Amino acid sequence: MIGPPLEAVAAGIATADFGADNAVLMGVSAARLLGAIPRALAVAIVAVPKQRAARQLTDRDALVRFVARDTDRLDAELLRTELGRTLVTTPEQTVLDLAHRPGLGDAETEVPAAIRTLYRRCDPNRLADLAAQQRLRAALRRAAAIAGQPCP
Numbered sequence: 001m002i003g004p005p006l007e008a009v010a011a012g013i014a015t016a017d018f019g020a021d022n023a024v025l026m027g028v029s030a031a032r033l034l035g036a037i038p039r040a041l042a043v044a045i046v047a048v049p050k051q052r053a054a055r056q057l058t059d060r061d062a063l064v065r066f067v068a069r070d071t072d073r074l075d076a077e078l079l080r081t082e083l084g085r086t087l088v089t090t091p092e093q094t095v096l097d098l099a100h101r102p103g104l105g106d107a108e109t110e111v112p113a114a115i116r117t118l119y120r121r122c123d124p125n126r127l128a129d130l131a132a133q134q135r136l137r138a139a140l141r142r143a144a145a146i147a148g149q150p151c152p
Contacts, residue, residue: 002059007033008081010044010064013055015086018048023087024076026067027097028105028114030089033079034121036114043105047071047089065105075130091118092127099146100139112146119147128152 003009007029014023027045031037042062047069055064075093078085089097095118097104102111131140144151 004082006041006044006057006060006062006064008083008086009057009062010046011081011086012083013064014046014048014066017052018050020087022049022071023047024069024071024074025086025088026069026074026094027089027101028107028110030094031098031110031114031118033081033088034091034094034118036094036117037107037110039110041105041107041110043107045105047074067104073134075126090126091121092123092130095119095122095127095143096130096134096136096139099143100136115143115146116148119143119149124152 007025011023011025024047026047028037028041029044044064046066048066049071051068052066075090076087077090079088095115098111098115102108127140131137141151
């Protein structure tokens with residue numbers, strides 16, 4: 001592999017553009033850092049406050065996609081990457097995001113297994129609260145069905 005992992009690079013780019021508190025790795029990128037997707041991906045997803053064009057990396061065949069989200073409303077935690085600490089969505093937020101937009105990140109085949117893996121680590125009350133706050137109840141029902149669990 002050339003250079004640091006894609007997720008660390010994506011977090012670094014978004015942090016440089018929007019600041020450390022306004023860049024949150026989400027979706028398949030969060031699932032990867034949380035250990036739910038074992039293989040390296042060619043697309044990284046970062047939540048940022050304003051939409052911006054995707055960035056093709058020049059050192060490898062990889063793309064960083066930026067998704068406009070209210071980063072203050074995302075449930076995120078600090079995790080360490082090879083380039084420093086960065087905000088990453090929690091398992092609960094990641095499950096909801098993956099179920100809501102499974103095609104975001106061009107890794108649809110990886111999403112069901114990632115949801116099953118992360119769902120087991122989720123606090124059911126926190127999942128239900130986040131789904132209600134973010135109007136993602138349908139995503140919660142999809143995630144519960146994929147995980148073979150009752151919907152909280």
